[in-house]
Amino acid sequence: MTSIATFSYSLAAVGFLLLGALWLTSWRGRRHGGALSAACLLTASWAGLVSYQASRGVQLSVLADAVEILRNAAWSYVLVVLLGQHRDPASRLPFRLPRPVLAAAAVYGLFLLATVCSWWELPFLVQLDLMPAMMARLGWSVFGMLLVEQVYRNKPVQERWAIKFACLGIGGMFAYDFYMYSDALLFKSVHPDIWAARGVANALTVPLIGISMARSASWNTELAVSRRVMFHSAALFGSAIYLLAMGSAGYYLRFFGGSWGTLMQVTFLFAAVMLLAGILFSGTFRSWLKVFISKHFYTYNYDYREEWLRFTRTLSEQGPGLGERAIQAIAELVESPGGALWIRRESGVFEAAARWHVPRQDADVHADSPFCIYLESTHWVVDLHELARDPDKYEGLVIPDWLAQHARAWLVVPMMMHGALFGFVVLQQARSPVSLNWEVIDLLKIAGTQAASYLAQEDAANALMVARQFESFNRMSTFVVHDLKNLVSQLSLMGANAEKHRNNPEFQRDMLDTVNHSVQKMKLMLQKLGRSANAERPVPLAVEEVVRQAVALKGGLEPQPVLQVRAPGLTVLADRERLERVLGHLVQNAIEATPRDGSVTIELSKSGPQAQVAIRDTGAGMTEDFVRERLFKPFESTKAAGMGIGAFESREYIQELGGRLEVSSTPGFGTTFNVILPLHGMHVQEAAPAAVRQEDCFDSK
Template sequence: MQWDGTAAVVAFSHGVAALAFGLLALALLWRGRRQGPHARAMAAAALATALWAVCTSVAMSVWPDADPLWAVAPEALRTAGWLALLLRLAGAGRRALAGAMLLPVATLAVAAHGDASPLLLAALPLASSVLAMLLVEHLYRNAPQNTRWGIKYACLAMGALFAYDFYLYSDAMLLRRVHPDIWAARGIINALSAPLLAMAIARGPSWTPSLQLSRQIMFHSAALLGAAIYLMAMAVSAWYLRYVGGAWGALMQLACLCGAALLLIIVLFSGAMRARLKLFIGKHFYQGRYDYREEWQRVTRALADDTGGLSERAIQSVAGLVESPAGMLWLQRDDNIYLPVARWNWPLPQAEEREAGPLCRLLAGRGWVIDLPEWRQHPQRYDGLPAPMWAAGLWLIVPLMLERSLFGFICLAPPRTALQLNWEVRDVLKIAGSQAASYLAHRASAESLSVARQFESFNRMSTFIVHDLKNLVSQISLLLVNAEKHQANPAFQADMLETLAHSLAKMKHLLLKLRRDDAPDAATPLRLDEVLMRAIQVHAGSEPRPSLELRAAGLTVLANGPRLERVIGHMIQNAIDATPRDGRVAVRMLVRDGAAVIELTDTGHGMSEQFMREQLFQPFVSTKAAGMGIGVFESREYLREVGGHLHVTSAPSQGTTFRVTLPLHKEFQHGQEQVTGR
């Protein structure tokens, strides 16, 4: 690097800086005890600056053509002094101080190499000046409002020192040489900062040693600093390869740099590496693991976001607190059963948990965040209860408590990096679980209200239909009376009377079914095979034609005949509609575990897991153009009324199986009746 310019100007400028900072250091040392614990640290930085200015001034006065490396060591000492002062004022620990000292040390190491690159010689001091300006800005911005009056001149002075260094070395990197005028004025610019520091000390500022860098700044700064150090090391290695490689040097240099950059990008985008860095920073630089304000805002934003499904967002928001890459959500459904309803990077098991089961009793009674590996190793801590079989490979179970009751729970996979599960982590997970439960409960309430409103609209529509049908019945009755009085054509009149009578009977039946005060259908013992044969006979002309297989005969259930036949007929019709003409629709009846089972299987286009979970049993949701969307919903509700249940298995392009389970009906010899399996 070529250094040119007037030696006398440089010597005078830096001589003024040496005098200014020397006087400042003496004043600080003289009054150090009255100025607080940070006065001595500032005095040491001022002495280092004075030493650097003296060395530069003497070198330019005695040896105008001296090697510029003469001033590198004092300048690195000056930079280290101010960085140490800023980090101490910011309350950083010894680890952060040692990390900041790497830049001045790297500057000395590069300068000690006789053939150092001019670009690298300017880049290292430039990086030091950027770090110093960031620390100055952080110190002032995070200081309490009532203390800024005392520290603002000190922040301006230290900011001016390194802002001018930034200007000097950024210009040097562009031009590959230090501008002589900028270099000559450096001493005077530094000297102007000394009175500002003296004014700040005279005001007796109340420094705040408890100030700390936020976790986000620490994380990004550490990642950026690590990347910079890595790239600098790779650049030096590439330069060395080119230096000793001869004709192959250029190829080896480019390959080394490109490979190093690619490897760095892979590491920076690695979730495991980012998790380890966050854990390291939280463990070694802060008393608490979490920045609660930041985490609470993140969880709330994730749950309130309207993109994607709320269930998946709830899993991700809780998993993000412990760097878990996967999980699933269980919610309470009807009959006090908890079922897996959503997943994130984890398959849903074919399992269920009852409210009276060991897992739900532990979660609801104690409100624990369950550590599954600990449960398996020390079951006595969990009342000796066995861990659920479906939880193999999982790590945590976080309860979703809502008003002291268990609304559901979230299961999380092991984290990307080892994490100690202490009281702080458990408390944060429980709070986030309660927040997620409130959002999920609000969504469920909104969906229930929407369904209720749709039913209310449907009931109003039925009322209007009843009113219109009643008027129509009256008109037709009057028409029949008039027709009987005026029989002009006996044959035609008889045909008309027969048609009208049939229509009248149908409308009267519909009117009775739609009346609000109509009594519920009575349940009677039914031969299930006869009900199935009648339902199959209705669809005998359909394509494909459904088949019936009776693996058990004489099964009797307690239900309303027309309603049960309508439920089975609706499922058969849906299977026919979903199956091509060359497909197959089969109905089987059998006995299993003391209950009657009806299996209806088709080879149609099938349904996805998400559709069955979110839309199949939702009322007023239909994939048919003319459908009302209440058939499957009504079928399931009626089967529950008679003590049965409906289960569906399906897959796209693989067909669907509806499985209806009904309790068998038995009669005692003395006329008493009993329903089993309910």
């Protein structure tokens, strides 16, 4: 049996040694090469050690047991690497392990702890007393088979041809171990024939794994460990080693400290824990660890997905001003603790607009200075330390005196916008040494451009808000000027007719009423300039009174407007002053467009739940194109002194009240404006009969 076992395990050792050598030579550079070559060489070492000990007829040593654990761990890691492509879109983990696999891993971890605590020496045909250790090995076999099943099932169909032989080979090794340890668990001892044949069984898996290795060029996924996981893992691992070392030192202090031993141990351990907490919460240490991990474990210095998400989140979040957030977002890319921002103003001067963890900066830089011209022409990120060491690299750059005297200034990052220098950021020296290679510099340039777009958008939003405030004021002023123009025009027409009708008592009375009304209206306009827009609140109004007042004010003009009330007692919800101004404007336009021998008629009627004011004239009329394209367009007028906003304001206010303004006009025959307004309370009055009729229908049934 000893010679059979020696041959069996020697065969396995030679097979996996050759397979590992192929990876290290012919297949070097293939995907997953490191994990697979390590697993093959560990398996060869384990089989060779077992073969050597079997040839000498001795029990398996702790070393052989440990190498077997490493061999199983290596093949399990290979399977986890191959499983790395199965990503969970809703998870931030680089891969997702199914729940059965996680459960098996948890169970195995518990049993592995028992195995490590009590090494299991496996003799030939000896009773097994350590049940937890035996079950731990059995659990590892189950875990390995679960991993094999998950790897094969989660691979796309077109990729399974390349992975299936590796799954058969690795799964065969775990399946044989499961069979051997299950038999041992059942009969309380390892069967010698099964144990001896284990080496041959492992050797038979070599060709299968070799075929898959030859096809490994199509294995298109690897296990991706994020920088965040690596950072926290490194911090946790380092903390564990530190605490272990400090615990050992504390033990020796207590052992050799005599009567002061306990005091020295407690004091030392407390100081060690406090020192660890200070290191872990130190920004400098964290920066150093991030730079160290990026430099030694990854091809690129940044995880661009994480960095860009953090960058945009910093710029978009609520809190301090956008300028401070822009400095922070750029500074965190190179572990800088602070900086200041300069932005170009309309005066052509770059002013200090924001600062982050630095003193206030009052120095301004003119856009025509050599410093700004250099930044705008080169788009370079300036390393002030490199500039001090080798000025020839920045030929033509002249640093301002205030910047040259700044002790901690490190980088100047230009912020470009449409090819022009929008601003620049001066960053302080990083917490840990950062190598400014092309990758870091390009990232800073892009970050500066992105931050400039955010700042420019904020400036545009602020300018738009100010413009809207001025627009609101100007619009109100325009309407006030328009009303004044109407009053001036009305008084001018009345003055022109005064010479003809000055001896007419009725005309004199109309003239006095018109002058008094004009004075009152100008007083109201002055009051309105000092009130907010919310002062105008619609109230129920009698339409007939408003129309009569608007017509009466035009009584001194020719042709005199004629009012016809077809439906008295109508009420609408509106502001009296604005509605009267709208109707008065339409009436005055009709009078101005009609010759003196013509007629202007105002008719008040009711059309369903709406009040209708029709203003008809027999003037020149308008074409359809003019009505459609120019009548309601603001600031366009056919009058020499017109403002072009009367018809626009009339339609806007009528629509604001829920009504509409309709126009029908025929050139040479006149124009009709129909002001249609919803009656106040009409919807309630008309809803009741409908409800009654519905109840009658129900009763009739």
